Amino acid sequence: MGAVAAGHSTTAEAARLILQEGGNAFDAAISAMLTACVAEPILASPGGGGFLTAHPVDADPLVYDFFAQTPHRKRDASEIDLYPIVADFGDANQSFHIGMGSIATPGFVGGVFAIHRELASLPLQRLFEPAIELARSGVPLNPFQHLIAQIVAPILRSTDTASRLWHASEEAGTLPEVGTLHHNPQLADLLEALQREGEALFYRGEPAQLLVRACRENGGHLLAEDLEQFEVIRRSPLRCHYQGAQILTNPLPSLGGSLIHFSLQLLEPCTLGRFSAASAEPLRFLARSMRQTQLMRQHPEAGNDLSHAASLLQAFQSRVAEGGISSRGTTQVSIADRDGNLASLTLSNGEGCGYIIPNTGVMLNNMLGEEDLNPLGFNQWPKDQRIASMMAPTLLMLADGRRIVTGSGGSNRIRSAILQVISNLIDFEMPLAEAVAAPRIHLEGDLLSIEPGLPAETISALEEEFPQQELWKQKSLFFGGTHSVALSSSGEVSGAGDERRGGVWLSA
Numbered sequence: 001m002g003a004v005a006a007g008h009s010t011t012a013e014a015a016r017l018i019l020q021e022g023g024n025a026f027d028a029a030i031s032a033m034l035t036a037c038v039a040e041p042i043l044a045s046p047g048g049g050g051f052l053t054a055h056p057v058d059a060d061p062l063v064y065d066f067f068a069q070t071p072h073r074k075r076d077a078s079e080i081d082l083y084p085i086v087a088d089f090g091d092a093n094q095s096f097h098i099g100m101g102s103i104a105t106p107g108f109v110g111g112v113f114a115i116h117r118e119l120a121s122l123p124l125q126r127l128f129e130p131a132i133e134l135a136r137s138g139v140p141l142n143p144f145q146h147l148i149a150q151i152v153a154p155i156l157r158s159t160d161t162a163s164r165l166w167h168a169s170e171e172a173g174t175l176p177e178v179g180t181l182h183h184n185p186q187l188a189d190l191l192e193a194l195q196r197e198g199e200a201l202f203y204r205g206e207p208a209q210l211l212v213r214a215c216r217e218n219g220g221h222l223l224a225e226d227l228e229q230f231e232v233i234r235r236s237p238l239r240c241h242y243q244g245a246q247i248l249t250n251p252l253p254s255l256g257g258s259l260i261h262f263s264l265q266l267l268e269p270c271t272l273g274r275f276s277a278a279s280a281e282p283l284r285f286l287a288r289s290m291r292q293t294q295l296m297r298q299h300p301e302a303g304n305d306l307s308h309a310a311s312l313l314q315a316f317q318s319r320v321a322e323g324g325i326s327s328r329g330t331t332q333v334s335i336a337d338r339d340g341n342l343a344s345l346t347l348s349n350g351e352g353c354g355y356i357i358p359n360t361g362v363m364l365n366n367m368l369g370e371e372d373l374n375p376l377g378f379n380q381w382p383k384d385q386r387i388a389s390m391m392a393p394t395l396l397m398l399a400d401g402r403r404i405v406t407g408s409g410g411s412n413r414i415r416s417a418i419l420q421v422i423s424n425l426i427d428f429e430m431p432l433a434e435a436v437a438a439p440r441i442h443l444e445g446d447l448l449s450i451e452p453g454l455p456a457e458t459i460s461a462l463e464e465e466f467p468q469q470e471l472w473k474q475k476s477l478f479f480g481g482t483h484s485v486a487l488s489s490s491g492e493v494s495g496a497g498d499e500r501r502g503g504v505w506l507s508a
Helices: 009-020 025-039 108-119 124-137 143-151 160-166 185-197 200-204 206-218 224-228 256-270 280-298 309-322 413-426 432-437 456-463
Strands: 003-006 049-055 062-065 083-088 093-098 233-235 238-242 245-249 330-336 342-348 394-397 403-406 441-444 447-450 469-471 484-487 493-496 504-507
Touching: 003 009, 003 025, 003 484, 003 493, 009 025, 009 124, 009 330, 009 504, 025 049, 025 108, 025 124, 025 185, 025 330, 025 342, 049 108, 049 245, 049 394, 062 108, 083 143, 108 124, 108 200, 124 185, 185 200, 200 206, 200 224, 206 224, 238 256, 245 256, 245 413, 256 280, 256 413, 280 413, 280 441, 280 456, 330 403, 330 484, 342 394, 342 403, 394 413, 403 413, 413 432, 413 441, 432 484, 432 493, 447 456, 456 469, 493 504
Parallel strands: 447 469
Antiparallel strands: 003 330, 003 504, 049 062, 049 342, 062 233, 083 093, 238 245, 245 394, 330 342, 394 403, 403 484, 441 447, 484 493
């Protein structure tokens, strides 16, 4: 049997059908990628990008990096179309920057074709079919996608084409209700053309020409050479060990995997398993590791790419043990097939920039407007470089023979969400569903955000060291979405869709 976990039942079902037809995990991942663009259109788009951590049963693991690339040229700040909008998360507001000047070179389409050429077993046309059919027939807007649409409503209303696609009325202040069929027939047409003509259509054909012209005329950076020269990068995964388990995740230059690795190294000497999972002690160590990881990122000796982080490990380990010094719109798909192939896929379109390529139904990313990805300030990015990301599709090889496929959405919370799932599985030996559902914490600056479900005495004990606390009233997408599957040594499958981000899991 195989299994798939994803952020939408339609995405998961498309992958399951491919597995049931004899496709492998990577066939299923491609079908899920494309279907997510229809079922989870704010989180996944041909105008965005992502990462796949792939472990074929008969080959070495590999990470496919098809994330966004910075443009070859940078227009003067006075010329670019880049402006803020405010997203309403309910308990908090956050500013995002959108417009033509926020668009980076998209890698999604290149990723689809590279994965198919090198890992898939079924014809490309079969893998495109579910997404094409659903884009025409429509997918009901579920509660989580409706929530996301409400959060980024200013983006969905920022251009006429986006407003028409989403039937978003500025005057009425409304969006489609839960259950409304969301259609995108122009995307269906584009996908049909792509499966016939190949990726060159997107990077050199009419869609590329329209995008480049719009950037030239309306304050964007992209040139034809940005699209023509985009390449999917293959990397060996970052390998690390924690309490007898092996972990494979996204390597540098993306930061998420390396930060998870650093946090695990900080926690290794603390032996969290000697405590109760809901007690203050392990959560205090976790929060300290988050704090020290933040400080390491700011340390001048770490390097902008964390290349020298290892040399700082010992000093930061002591601070975790003793106390002391006080990438946004993403979706995750995890797949294991009956033969033991593993695929962890994380996709992102940022929040979307508002611009839709005419006649394609494709909204472009706003990666150049992502504050998390632009730590030096907007329009300060280096030219023609892969944008660093917190996305960290991850595989765990546990001592008992289980193999776990996981990852998360959630921007800066990606690393803390994955870190806590890893700890729950390894330190506290929780079943997968319990490890995913357990209450989470996240430290940002000095503010410790805490999900409901922890004992009051635990929260009070944490307050001594972390007095700035935000107690959330309910579990939230803020804390990530670690949709995960597990394959036992005997071939049994299990899974967990993270309820925080509308997750489901299905066996195949």
